[in-house]
Amino acid sequence: MAEPKKSKQEDYHLLDEQVERDVADLFKAFSNPTRIKILFALKHRKLTVSEISEMLSMSQSAISHQLHELKLARLVKFEKQGRKVIYELDDDHIHDIFDLAIEHVKELYHYD
Amino acid sequence: MAEPKKSKQEDYHLLDEQVERDVADLFKAFSNPTRIKILFALKHRKLTVSEISEMLSMSQSAISHQLHELKLARLVKFEKQGRKVIYELDDDHIHDIFDLAIEHVKELYHYD
DNA sequence: TGAATATATGAAGAATTTTTCATATATTAA
DNA sequence: TTAATATATGAAAAATTCTTCATATATTCA
Numbered sequence: 001m002a003e004p005k006k007s008k009q010e011d012y013h014l015l016d017e018q019v020e021r022d023v024a025d026l027f028k029a030f031s032n033p034t035r036i037k038i039l040f041a042l043k044h045r046k047l048t049v050s051e052i053s054e055m056l057s058m059s060q061s062a063i064s065h066q067l068h069e070l071k072l073a074r075l076v077k078f079e080k081q082g083r084k085v086i087y088e089l090d091d092d093h094i095h096d097i098f099d100l101a102i103e104h105v106k107e108l109y110h111y112d
Numbered sequence: 113m114a115e116p117k118k119s120k121q122e123d124y125h126l127l128d129e130q131v132e133r134d135v136a137d138l139f140k141a142f143s144n145p146t147r148i149k150i151l152f153a154l155k156h157r158k159l160t161v162s163e164i165s166e167m168l169s170m171s172q173s174a175i176s177h178q179l180h181e182l183k184l185a186r187l188v189k190f191e192k193q194g195r196k197v198i199y200e201l202d203d204d205h206i207h208d209i210f211d212l213a214i215e216h217v218k219e220l221y222h223y224d
Numbered sequence: 225t226g227a228a229t230a231t232a233t234g235a236a237g238a239a240t241t242t243t244t245c246a247t248a249t250a251t252t253a254a
Numbered sequence: 255t256t257a258a259t260a261t262a263t264g265a266a267a268a269a270t271t272c273t274t275c276a277t278a279t280a281t282t283c284a
Contacts (some may be wrong), residue, residue, distance in 0.1 A: 015223055016152075022209070022217035024148040031143030032272075036136040040128075049231055062273050074220060083230045083281040093216040098135070100212055100231055104205040105134035108186060111127055144242075161261055174243050176262055194250040195260045 029073030030097075034058065035066050039089065042076065046088040054106060141185030142209075146170065147178050151201065154188065155210060158200040 029035065037056050041047055047055070053063045067087060070076040075094050078087045089095060141147065149168050153159055159167070165175045179199060182188040189202045201207060 003147075018221075019214055019217060019224060020148060020152050021145075022221060023213045024145045026213055026217055027142040027148065028138060028144075030139040031136075031213055032140070033133075034272080035116075035137045036132060036139065040132050040135075050229095059274070060231070061233085061275080065272075068232075080231095080281090082124065085231060093219070095213070097209065097212050097216065100205070100209050101135045102131055105131060105138055107205070109130075109134060111130060146242080157241070162259095163255095171246080172261070173263085177242075180262080192251090197261060 025073060026075075029069060029075055032066070034062070035070060038063070038066060038070065038087075039075065039094070039098065042087060042089050043095065046086050048084045048086055050084075054089070137185060141181060141187055144178070147182060150175070150178060150182065151187065151206070151210065154199060154201050155207065158198050160196045160198050162196075164199070176207070 008085060030039070034056065038052055041055055045053045049060060049063055049067065052067075053060045056063065067076065067078075071078070074090050076087050078085050080086075142151075146168065153164060153167055155164055161172060161179065162177055164179075165172045166209055168175065179188065179190075182199075183190070186202050188199050190197050190199045192198075
């Protein structure tokens with residue numbers, strides 16, 4: 001507080017830069033094949049760490065690390081059930097962004 | 113052609129895997145701060161390589177390399193005007209995905 | 225409490241990605 | 255044709271990201 005007052009234009013500029021950084025982080029979180037596979041899997045249903053680990057044939061540790069990234073980016077949330085941790089997609093936006101991306105590549109490459 | 117016929121379920125599975133790979137590629141193309149800055153800039157208007165290079169204070173070569181990636185992912189298209197090459201976002205989906213991402217982070221972090 | 229199970233995490237090595245540097249290609253202008 | 259300008263590109267160096275390995279933490283069960 002008590003900061004020198006900025007012009008509206010300057011404010012917008014800073015705001016844009018912040019949005020830009022956050023969008024960059026969002027897409028970075030989306031950007032690795034393992035994380036995409038995890039998100040695809042979670043699009044169908046909630047899963048525990050070990051279930052994901054088995055589905056992707058990857059070590060528990062590798063999956064945990066990636067889930068950590070996804071948590072930081074708020075792409076997934078979780079609840080604990082006993083010693084299990086059940087992950088799911090965080091919110092509808094994630095579904096929406098994903099659906100739009102799927103729609104895009106389907107139009108782009110029109111498979112089959 | 114003349115491939116062994118697959119069950120529908122198997123087909124869907126392969127299709128999903130292809131979609132998954134393509135979505136992964138799409139997000140990977142979106143995933144680096146420099147590329148995000150380029151795309152943000154192109155969201156406003158078409159730009160030449162050197163304009164982008166100046167705007168981001170990055171070398172012409174670095175920008176060219178990143179534009180190359182963006183071209184491969186079909187996120188940008190270009191037209192030549194003399195010795196200049198003018199880049200723009202490839203299609204509406206790119207705008208849409210971007211807008212959704214912006215909306216998402218704005219809701220998530222509600223700035224100001 | 226001790227053993228078993230599920231997940232998390234720090235650090236190091238492996239792998240991938242990005243930038244730089246040098247130089248090539250293409251276009252225009254003199 | 256030569257010089258100047260804009261962009262592209264291959265290879266190496268720099269930076270970042272991902273996985274593994276070892277181990278820690280947390281929970282349940284006997």
